Amino acid sequence: QKEVEQDPGPLSVPEGAIVSLNCTYSNSAFQYFMWYRQYSRKGPELLMYTYSSGNKEDGRFTAQVDKSSKYISLFIRDSQPSDSATYLCAMWGNRDDKIIFGKGTRLHILP
């Protein structure tokens, strides 16, 4: 079992819909949970990061962490075509002291 599991998609939703992206993980040592957005031919950019469990909101984006279930989510409200990208979850805080990335989910917002 990989440390971080993420459905690669693609996920296609109509403009204006609420998008839900998820990851599961196996290592309970992870303490920091991040979401990155990566446009085609670009490097990843950090969208949100959360320490431990709980919710964090930033504009149209909400990140949730449930450490008891080892499950994290990113919600995008009022989705826009410009949100079309690959979304990578990532985690850090394990013994190796490395950021571990998921495979990424490709998201398409249909106009």
Next chain:
Amino acid sequence: EAGVVQSPRYKIIEKKQPVAFWCNPISGHNTLYWYLQNLGQGPELLIRYENEEAVDDSQLPKDRFSAERLKGVDSTLKIQPAELGDSAVYLCASSPRWREINEQFFGPGTRLTVL
């Protein structure tokens, strides 16, 4: 302020040839990272520098890969000889210090194709 700069953006070589990638981090960032991103995968750390010191190179295939950051600023990653399986995107990132996750920025990457 300029972001992380990488060159070249694209490189096509034949197997067994050498290749080098260059990265210039954000000014003032002491920590520099090289990541490998295969198609359909997330980035995987190859090496991390704190100033000019390589503090984590456990994932760097040292038989063919080498890296340097001589003056603690820009860095070069080299592959010699390249193999077909090295085709991927090589990402450079930097941050002011290690563990400042929210201040880590990635460059656009170098897309390597080995024929």
